[in-house]
């Protein structure tokens with residue numbers, strides 16, 4: 001499996017492009033100077049493009065991905081209604097979603113043969129909107145509003161318009177701060193990391209009554225942690241057996257194992273990582289975790305070990321300034 005790693009460093013306005021080999025070693029292939037502070041990134045479902053959100057001119061820029069080696073070449077861009085905090089696409093590659101924490105909105109941009117075009121919908125009033133997550137069936141967009149302790153549920157229309165569902169949202173406990181999400185490959189459960197109370201919620205997508213239900217909440221912090229909780233990101237292994245979260249105050253990755261059916265998380269342990277990790281990811285083979293330290297200006301590669309999913313560091317690499325997003329593409 002040929003894999004390319006992309007890291008976003010907004011303070012130096014750079015994307016670093018790396019080859020990830022089977023042994024978990026990285027080789028730097030390219031450093032892209034981006035016309036703006038690059039933060040969220042996502043690869044198109046057909047692997048042709050890397051979409052990145054930039055500021056202060058709020059735009060999404062599409063980079064064409066070379067199928068030979070993953071090298072990037074700018075291919076197009078379009079405006080966004082607010083500062084891009086998170087970007088994602090639907091599974092068909094027809095629409096790009098952008099969550100904007102500062103603008104309190106989520107937007108839908110049409111993708112024309114993969115290139116960003118016009119904005120087809122904007123939903124406002126989502127204070128602290130931190131991500132937009134399409135369900136595995138490509139029908140429901142889950143949109144956490146961090147400051148409102150709710151996750152809004154929209155049906156994605158053929159035209160890209162977002163229609164509130166019934167019920168239009170699910171709510172977390174007060175003060176949780178829902179932020180980023182991951183879906184189980186069995187398409188029956190979702191997991192949301194809560195920034196402000198440092199927890200992870202397990203959401204059953206359809207319970208016995210066909211409703212969305214939170215069925216478990218776990219602490220992601222060590223029992224002796226007493227500082228300010230500041231969780232950021234969450235990712236699941238492709239086989240659905242392990243889940244990882246990160247906290248920026250403690251600079252840790254938290255390791256969970258997942259039950260066979262995806263319904264129960266069990267805490268396995270904590271891995272100290274790069275200082276102030278805001279973004280990380282898991283490679284497509286499910287063998288490695290790569291985390292970025294906003295204050296260490298390095299990324300670290302960890303091997304995922306055995307049944308518990310515990311991590312062992314394989315190497316550290318200097319990147320740009322303030323790295324905070326990691327995308328890993330299998331070509």
Ligand SMILES: O=C(O)[C@H](O)[C@@H](O)[C@H](O)[C@H](O)COP(=O)(O)O
Nearest residue numbers: 039083084085086101102130195
């Ligand atoms: O991560 C955080 O600490 C909080 O969620 C928030 O305080 C932060 O400022 C947003 O992430 C803003 O979003 P941008 O990074 O897009 O500005």
